[in-house]
Amino acid sequence: MSAPAREAIATRLLGGSVKRSYSPVVDLDWDAPLEEGKYFLPPRVCSLYGTDLWNGLSEEQRIEVSRQEMANILSIGIWFENLLNRALLQRLMTEDPASASSHYALTEMGDECRHMVMFGRAIERSGARPYGMSLPERIIMLLLPFGLRGTLLWVAALVGEEIFDALQREMLDDPELQPLVSRLMRIHVTEEARHIGFARDGVVRRRPIRGRWESMIAANVHGLSALRFKYLFTNPAMYARAGLDRNEATKAARSNPNFHRMQVLGFSSLGKFLDDNGLMSRFARSQWRRAGFLE
Template structure:
């Protein structure tokens, strides 16, 4: 099994991450100007990342409708991200409960929970500011996720966390210096990108450590869980109801988005870095590769 990351001592890493957290963290209540008006004509997503971009339905939309659709798609992605942040906090709390409370490794797990709490509040305030629904994942995903949160751990937990964090991170990074995008969104993204970089480092190293002792049957189980999570999360990021906001039939528009080669490429692009990492460390392989292909992530 290939290894691209040689895990260093976990306490050394944790101390470095704790130091970085003290030196470079944000308070969204202070660092985001929530009272600032949105800038007329600025977008909410790069047009090429909107699910209908390049389709006949997209061609029928006015420039104003395209901006409105992007706003609702961003709101849907954000509300799914908010929900996953809360699931992650539950996973981390259960993980931290079994760690030595004297160790920096445990202290950083708790620090990350604090970061995620602020992120969830920041996302919620953003959705409220934009005046859009909190779409979130459907009940069919929320209910099984409770079982996932209570039962899963080890490599599948960290790999699933990385899929969510690194796919949204790539989208957010692409907007940091994009003058087409609302300044408030760019600031929210900047805060999240800076703090998530530490979370990614922590999770990547823990994933590699956890893989060292897995048997082949256990590895296949963790691969399966991770693939199902990746497929599910990517599928629910854009809620069908967003299309109704611009007068489109949700069923017709969702079908068009699913078949849209531009949208499929966006999904693959968002997941490109984490898919490469998970492949190299052995978490993508065997029969479950079909799930990743079906999700248009390979």
């Protein structure tokens, strides 16, 4: 890697963190009442939007579906940011603690800790409950940080951040959105832009020096997460909590063309970046396409 160039990127991102960072505890008005008739996700982003099932729901039921989908997405965000922080901490055991890149990694971890607090409080404030992981998911999340090294670490960071980021940018100023959720997304998008830039730079600067095995692993492993992402976004438990038949709703969501368009939108920028950097294998491409994230 070009160490001076990587340090320059980290120094610039540290400067950006000083100028534009947030403390969700004080930067969001947690005491403001929720607005009647406002959604927790814009209707067009909800996984059931446009289906016969959605069209048969009352406005109150649709808002409840959006509340549960928001709680599910924020719960996934908490899991992932926990995973990323532990992976970055493992990496710092062998990095120069005086370098700007180490300092930015620590700054990013601080951002992610505040995001976890923000997501948890937003779930509670919305009147929903967080969604937990199954035992196999907890075991996998416990072990994953030990395997995230080199290019694979940065690819994993991008997979966990860019899909959500792209969709959030579609929602920011939607007039149907609860103001609290809109503000939360604005904060998250602002700070995640730096995290994504750091991870993309990590991928690009490792490209000239990564070995064949590192390239092969990084280009294939992310494909294993594709179907899991689809299932997480259409978690049957959230439909049950919204008062719907979980099997009927899950089937409708997973075959919903509108949901498929949202998936493709969320993955398009990341997919192109991975492809441009030689990190989209035939296997990975087939898995993302099978899961509905690629046309």
